[in-house]
Structure formats: structure tokens, C-alpha cells
Amino acid sequence: MKPALAQGATSSISKDVVETMTVPYGRGEYPLFADMPKVLATAALVTFIEAACAETLAPHLEEDEVSLGTVIDVTHSAPTPVGATIRAEVEVVKVEPRSVSFSVTVLDDEDVISVGTHTRRVVSRHRFDQKVSDKAQRLGIG
Secondary structure, eight states: OTTTOTTTEEEEEEEEGGGGGGGTGTTTOOGGGGGGGGGOOHHHHHHHHHHHHHHGGGGSSSEEEEEEEEEEEEESSSOOBBOOOOEEEEEEEEOSSEEEEEEEEEEEESSOOOOOOEEEEEEHHHHHHHHHHHHHHHHHOO
């Protein structure tokens, strides 16, 4: 990781909520979710938070590095309907040699919908891919 990233750095990203981000859409193997309200799913919120933090960190990575989410501790305190805009405001709260921790607040057009923290680990993409390949092989799925 490049040394320029510092505690206190901030950024934000915005996105319109679309149907693929709702609870019923993300039901997959869980039929119970099919009848849930069409609001922003917590899983989609977490993905959005990870994306905001990853985008903040990306310019500070070396060529073969990637950041991976390792800790997430957030609330999801208000529903957000399809068509609303969500905005993640992130702040770097801790920088270590191989990890970065963020404070995050997510707002929609009316409410604060999430607050919390997220940590990303910086790893070599090549070494990580090899580790995943080795594990898949050990499990007989690779």
C-alpha cells in the first residue's frame, strides 16, 4: 500500500436504489424473502458500504494489491424504497501497514439509514488467488 493514505481522509459515493438491490430480489435460496417489502436489502447496503470504502482505498494500492473486507459493524435503521438515492460518507479512522478502518454513515433522501465501521485488509491479488485455488483443490471443488 502506498503511504499517502492518512487518518481523517474522507470520500462519498451515491447510488440510486434499483429493484435488484431489494429484499425480494435477493432471495435466492430463501423463499421467505419473496414476500418481503421492496426496500433496500441489508445485504445490498453492506455491499454499497464495502464499495464506498474500497473506492476510497483503491488509489492507494500498489499494482498487484487488492483490498478485502474483513470486519463490518453497521446498523440498518430505516427503509429505503426503489428510486431513492443513497449516499455513503466514509472517513479513514485507522491506517495500519496492511489494513484500513473506516467510519461510515449512509443516508437516503430523507434519513440516516446506517452508521458503523468497516475494515479492509490489503493483500497481494496473486497470493490471494493462489490461496483460494489451493483451498478449492483441497475441498475437491477446484
